[in-house]
Amino acid sequence: MSQGPSHHATPRARLLVVDDDADMLRLLAMRLGSAGYQVTSVGSAEAALAQLDIERPQLVLSDVRLPGRDGLALFDEIRARHPSLPVILLTAHGTIPDAVEATARGVYTYLTKPYDAKELLDKIAQALALGAPASPSSLADEAWRSEIVSRSNRMADLLAEARMVAQSDASVLLRGDSGTGKEMLARAIHRASPRASKPFIAVNCGAIPEALLESELFGHVKGAFTDAVANHKGLFQAADGGTLLLDEIGDMPPALQVKLLRVLQERAVRPLGSSQSVPVNVRIISATHRDLEVAMASAQFREDLYYRLNVVTLTLPTLAERREDIALLANHFLAKLAAKYGKRSSGFAPEALKALTMAAWPGNVRQLYNVVEQVCALSTTPLVSLALVQRALRTPSVEVLSFADAKQRFEREYLVGLLKMTDGNVADAARLAQRNRTEFYRLLQKHALTPGLFKSDAAPGSASPGGDAVADE
Incomplete structure (x- = not known):
């Protein structure tokens, strides 16, 4: 380069x-x-x-x-x-x-x-x-973009635009490949906006199955479906006064797109099972790695919703398009991770940094973080060698989870799968898991899973069964 x-x-x-x-x-x-x-x-x-x-x-x-x-x-x-x-x-x-x-x-x-x-x-x-360290002017830059480590012109232009957009209340659509940092930019926009003191809440529309996504976004009232034992505030209400990031908006099911459009038009949400709408004041930032124009052409994404969300578009560059940031990011991640692993670090050998800057990075910044975490965890000397970097680049970089986190994630996905399979029937699911019902209920509680939402007839107007449940409030 x-x-x-x-x-x-x-x-x-x-x-x-x-x-x-x-x-x-x-x-x-x-x-x-x-x-x-x-x-x-x-x-x-x-x-x-x-x-x-x-x-x-x-x-x-x-x-x-x-x-x-x-x-x-x-x-x-x-x-x-x-x-x-x-x-x-x-x-x-x-x-x-x-x-x-x-x-x-x-x-x-x-x-x-x-x-x-x-x-x-x-x-x-x-x-x-x-x-080189970041230039003094970028170090002195305001705290709003402190999470975004960069010295490239490409990112400087994007951040200048993001900062201007932040002052308005316009809906923003963030485009960019997976791992380019869309959620981080959304947080920065929130911090630079007049809403900074209010909540920022992110929800991944692709990770939550349809029946649960509706309850997650809009909330439900007690008795709206089996197991709805209390009123549940949705994320729109939780983000009131602040910013809501709808990540992977391109994966939102069409039935929910209609309801989302209604919320945006009326500035009010109606929780599942309620006849009353609750006014909400939320700034929407949506993000996608999918081509929404293609999705609209094949009727997978509503045109009216697209124009409502896409008032301003910001496109995040891939890591390969901002190569001058690679060394900066790698050193930043290494310092952070060395502290996490309790290791003394004197940085990367120059040839190891050179190898990082020349790699392909299809997984972008997230992949770079995973590679740096891998070399940091495995490094036996304070200076990270070229050989270690080459090894990490050859093996596909997996997200390094602790055993406890990996177990937790597996457990949750396993329970969701069982509930889907049994149509939300706890007795059947417990039998398949070879656990008694009390213990199984305790597991569901631990993962905040509501069996009633997995029934095909979960609630009037609710969509097909799926898997997440209680919002982080």
């Missing part, structure tokens, strides 16, 4: 240049100085190591052939003392074995002489961008 001589990303970065050819050294110092870098020049590996004791640069650029200790030996010494300091080697034309060995040992990159000036500046800019 060529960035041109973008020394603006790291203003006045300090470079240490090592070459025994005085003319070459002068030329390099001149070129790099005019590109905006502070340059310290030395003529040998020994002088370079002495200079490193005085002042640590952001990058070392060294010739491979040096009197006494050569460039590779210098690199080994630098790696031992300053493991995350990037090193670029210059090698004479034709000494390819040197170059191969250098990159195998973890040198950031090498260039053959005579080198191309633009290529050298590009490589330096890339190496500095990998290890």
Whole structure:
């Protein structure tokens, strides 16, 4: 990913240049100085190591052939003392074995002489961008977008737009592939809006089966169906005055789309089993990775609802479209996860960061987080190695759940499956699970599952049976 001589990303970065050819050294110092870098020049590996004791640069650029200790030996010494300091080697034309060995040992990159000036500046800019902290202006930015770690122009434009949109009450549709951070952007919009002090509530329309989704969104009254033993406030009421994120809106069943449209038009919800509507004041943000135009064309998504939700569209870039953020995100996640796993961390080896920035990332930021969690959990040294990153990238990165969380998730999905199969009949479900009924009821209670909602005739006007139940209130 060529960035041109973008020394603006790291203003006045300090470079240490090592070459025994005085003319070459002068030329390099001149070129790099005019590109905006502070340059310290030395003529040998020994002088370079002495200079490193005085002042640590952001990058070392060294010739491979040096009197006494050569460039590779210098690199080994630098790696031992300053493991995350990037090193670029210059090698004479034709000494390819040197170059191969250098990159195998973890040198950031090498260039053959005579080198191309633009290529050298590009490589330096890339190496500095990998290890550079976020610019002070972005660090000083307001807390509303503190969860969104980024230095890319693409994200800067998106955030500027999101901030403007946040001031209004317009409905926002967030588009973007899975894992691009749609919920995080929705939270940021809420925090930047006049509704920031009121609740932000997110519901995944694709994860909750239809009969439950209706009760989840709009609530139900006592006696609306079997097991409706108390009134239940839906998420619209819970989010009153605040923001409601309808995630994966493209997966909402058509019957519920009609009811949602009515709520948006009337600004009031009618809980299941109630004849009374309750006024609600909620800002709607919806999100989808599906192409809603295609869904409308095949009558899977209502056009009138689409235009009601899509007043403003914001599109999140894939991680591959904001590669300059990868190193920043990886370091941010590593610091967070090292604390979680109680590990000492001195960051990624430069070549490990380089591998991360060049990977494909079909699962976007979520996949990057999972990969970093994997390497952090498995790392036995403070510096994360290239080998560990390559291993994590080769194996599909799974979400790392604790045993207790994985067990909890399985248990819930298992119970939902049983209730669907038995049409909400607890006695039958308990028999299939080979558990007594009291114990089975206790399990349902633990997971806030309401058997009555799984009956085919769950409630007047309710849709087919399904699986979630009680809102987080």
